[in-house]
Amino acid sequence: MTLFNINRAIAGVTAAMSFSFVAFAPMPAAAVDIQEVTSPGGIKALLVEDHSNPLIAMKFAFKGGGSTQDPDGKEGTANLLTGLLDEGAGEIGSADFQRKLDDLGVSMSFDASYDNFTGSFRTITEFEDEAFDLLSLALSDPRFDEEPVSRIRGQIATGIIADRNDPGEIASEAYRQTVFAGHPYQRPTEGTVESLMTVTADDLEAFRARTFARDNLVVGVVGDITADALGERLDQVFGDLPAEADLQAIAIAEPEMGKDVNVDLAVPQTTIRFALPGVMRDDEEFFAAYLVNHILGGGSFTSRLYEEIREKRGLAYGASSWLATYDHAALIGIATATKAESAAETVELIRAELQRMANEGPRAEELAKAKAYVKGSYAVRNLDSSLAVASTLVGIQLDDLGTDYIDRRQAIIDAVTLDEVKTMAKKLLDVKPTVVTVGPAGA
Numbered sequence: 317m318t319l320f321n322i323n324r325a326i327a328g329v330t331a332a333m334s335f336s337f338v339a340f341a342p343m344p345a346a347a348v349d350i351q352e353v354t355s356p357g358g359i360k361a362l363l364v365e366d367h368s369n370p371l372i373a374m375k376f377a378f379k380g381g382g383s384t385q386d387p388d389g390k391e392g393t394a395n396l397l398t399g400l401l402d403e404g405a406g407e408i409g410s411a412d413f414q415r416k417l418d419d420l421g422v423s424m425s426f427d428a429s430y431d432n433f434t435g436s437f438r439t440i441t442e443f444e445d446e447a448f449d450l451l452s453l454a455l456s457d458p459r460f461d462e463e464p465v466s467r468i469r470g471q472i473a474t475g476i477i478a479d480r481n482d483p484g485e486i487a488s489e490a491y492r493q494t495v496f497a498g499h500p501y502q503r504p505t506e507g508t509v510e511s512l513m514t515v516t517a518d519d520l521e522a523f524r525a526r527t528f529a530r531d532n533l534v535v536g537v538v539g540d541i542t543a544d545a546l547g548e549r550l551d552q553v554f555g556d557l558p559a560e561a562d563l564q565a566i567a568i569a570e571p572e573m574g575k576d577v578n579v580d581l582a583v584p585q586t587t588i589r590f591a592l593p594g595v596m597r598d599d600e601e602f603f604a605a606y607l608v609n610h611i612l613g614g615g616s617f618t619s620r621l622y623e624e625i626r627e628k629r630g631l632a633y634g635a636s637s638w639l640a641t642y643d644h645a646a647l648i649g650i651a652t653a654t655k656a657e658s659a660a661e662t663v664e665l666i667r668a669e670l671q672r673m674a675n676e677g678p679r680a681e682e683l684a685k686a687k688a689y690v691k692g693s694y695a696v697r698n699l700d701s702s703l704a705v706a707s708t709l710v711g712i713q714l715d716d717l718g719t720d721y722i723d724r725r726q727a728i729i730d731a732v733t734l735d736e737v738k739t740m741a742k743k744l745l746d747v748k749p750t751v752v753t754v755g756p757a758g759a
Contacts, residue, residue, distance in 0.1 A: 348699060350709065350719045353543045355550035361535035362709040362719065363546055366702065370441040372539035373702035374451075375710045376554075379534055380563045380643065381433040381527030384500040390515050392507015393523050394428035396469060400520065401426050401435075403464035405453035410464045413450070422447045424454065430501055431643040432714065433527060436703060441540050448549050455528060456556045460517035473509045483653075486579055487587040487754040491649075494577050495591045495750055499569040501645060529561035530554060536709025538702040569645035574748040578757055586659035586755025587651075590666060593744050594639055594646030597715050603732050604740040606639055609648055610686045611678045611737075612669075612745075613637025618685065621650065624669055631658050635666070648744060656755045663751060674746035677738025691726050 351363045383394040402417065402424050404410040417424060423438040435455075439447035479485035489504065496502040507515075533554060537546055571591055595605035606614075613621040613636045621635040635652035654662045678686075698708040699722075712721050 348705065348722050350722075351543050352719060353537075353546050353550070355547035355555075357551040357555045359530060359533065359535070359547075359550040359554050361537055361546060361550055362713065363536075363541070363543055364538045364705055364709065365540075365542065366538060367540050370540050371702060372439055372441060372444060372537065372541050373706045374435075374437040374535065374537045375703065375706035376435050376437075376533065376535045377710050377714060378433045378528050378561070379532040379714060380431065380566075381532060381561065382429045382431045383503070383505040384430050384566050384644075385523065385527055385564055386500075386503070386507070387519070387523075389511060390507075390519055391503045391511040392472065392505070393515050393519055394433060394527075395506045396465075396472060396512065396515055397520050397523060398426040398428050398433075399468040399472070400460060400464055401454045401458050403468065404459035404461055405450070406457045406459075408450075408453065409459070410461060413454075416446070416450060420447055420450075422450060424451060428505060430505060434710070436706075438703065444541075444549075448552055452553045452556070455553065458521075458524065460520050462517075465517055465520070469512050469515070472506055473512055476504075476506060476509050476512075483581060483583055483585070483587045483754045486581065487589050487752055490577055490579050490754065491589045491591065491752045494575050494752060495571045495647065496569055496645070497572055499645075500566060501569055501642065525558070526562045529558045531559060532561045532563070533557070534710050534713040536706040536713070538705045538709070566644050569642075571645055571647045571750070573750055575750040575752075577750075577752045579752075579754040580757040581754050583755055584656055585653050586656045586662075586753050587653045588659065588663060588666075589752040590637075590650035590670075591750040591752075592648040592650075592670070592747060594641060594648050595740075595744070596646045597641040601736070601740060602641075603729055604736045605648075605744060607683060607686045607690065607729075607732060607737055608673075608678065608741045608744060609637055609639040610690060611682045612648075612673060613650055614639065615686060615689060618689075620669055620673065621652070621666065624665055625652060625654075625662060629665070631655075631662050631665075650749075659753060659755055663753070667749075670745045670749065674742050674744075677741045678734070680734055683732075683734055683737055687729050687732070691729055694725065 348364055351365070353361045353363050386393045402413060404413045408416065420443040421440055422443070423436070426433070426435045437451050492502050535550065571593065573591070573593065595602050611620060613619045616622060616636065619636070621637060625631050625635040626633065632652045632654045635650070637648055637650045640647050640649055650666060652662060699705055712719065
């Protein structure tokens with residue numbers, strides 16, 4: 317998935333079975349009873365037991381094992397690997413492996429971000445023995461046979477070629493190249509057609525062996541399984557992995573500010589991206605920045621950017637912002653698209669709103685509404701299904717938030733003051749942003 321492409325915002329995982337994997341409806345934070353589990357072999361996980369349905373959902377991540385670990389010249393290795401782990405493992409070829417997943421009703425998928433390599437797994441308890449065996453094989457003994465490697469590589473390359481004419485993708489590439497110049501975040505996660513063609517089965521196995529390990533493993537599990545039983549499954553699935561990952565050190569990135577870049581493209585609509593400083597997730601002021609972004613453009617129909625650009629002037633269908641936090645960088649991004657002849661006006665409107673918010677800060681009523689929304693939407697977004705809860709458990713561990721984070725979150729948000737938000741708005745928005753546009757030059 318290309319970074320900063322709002323046209324491909326994080327997609328939900330589609331269940332591969334005819335029955336629902338939703339283990340429970342959205343629940344209050346107090347209803348999430350998180351257990352810390354350590355397997356006999358020392359593998360740790362967070363567990364939420366739910367015995368109302370015979371289902372088990374697991375989410376896991378290899379921290380630091382994302383596409384920043386792609387070797388130079390072989391960009392796209394991690395992303396290619398995500399499509400191949402369920403294409404045969406051990407003595408089971410691709411077609412038979414896929415058939416077994418279908419017959420057992422098992423859902424297994426993988427993804428790679430810049431920072432992490434993640435996996436999702438779901439099974440019904442009736443077939444959990446066979447299901448967990450397949451997951452163990454996929455992680456510890458994938459085959460990388462010639463046919464599936466060629467097929468998946470071709471699918472990715474076809475997508476890359478198609479994206480060459482997509483203004484959103486062009487903007488995303490220009491954005492990365494400008495904001496993260498010289499850093500691994502500059503590279504596309506999916507690689508290039510040329511780099512993909514250099515990635516061999518040996519390269520895929522080397523990446524897997526180097527990045528999949530027990531010391532950078534994070535696991536979250538929800539469903540019809542006890543702590544003792546989960547401990548055995550953890551050793552079954554992950555016990556054969558190396559004790560330690562061999563990760564390349566990645567430097568902290570300082571996003572480039574103050575750049576103005578136009579990609580001249582003969583299209584009727586101009587795509588616009590802004591970049592401003594952000595705040596890292598472990599910063600004590602993170603939620604002040606989070607609320608600033610929500611008021612600016614993260615609140616969709618209630619945000620200032622949406623109001624100024626869409627509601628008052630009808631210049632675009634929408635305008636949004638996001639607070640992006642990575643292991644090695646943080647920024648606030650803004651995105652919109654408008655008629656080419658309105659591009660300059662839209663850019664100036666965004667600049668003016670950034671400066672106004674930096675100088676005056678949010679109003680008290682804006683902050684109150686932002687807090688209410690941010691608190692109230694958490695359960696809907698993070699606790700509405702078994703897989704969503706498992707993902708939240710992984711996120712809590714990746715960000716080292718503590719098992720009581722869900723219980724503490726509302727109080728943390730409530731404690732943010734108007735003065736703190738105003739100070740943060742000044743800090744983040746009173747800068748010259750980087751602006752990337754894709755459309756006719758001089759429009």
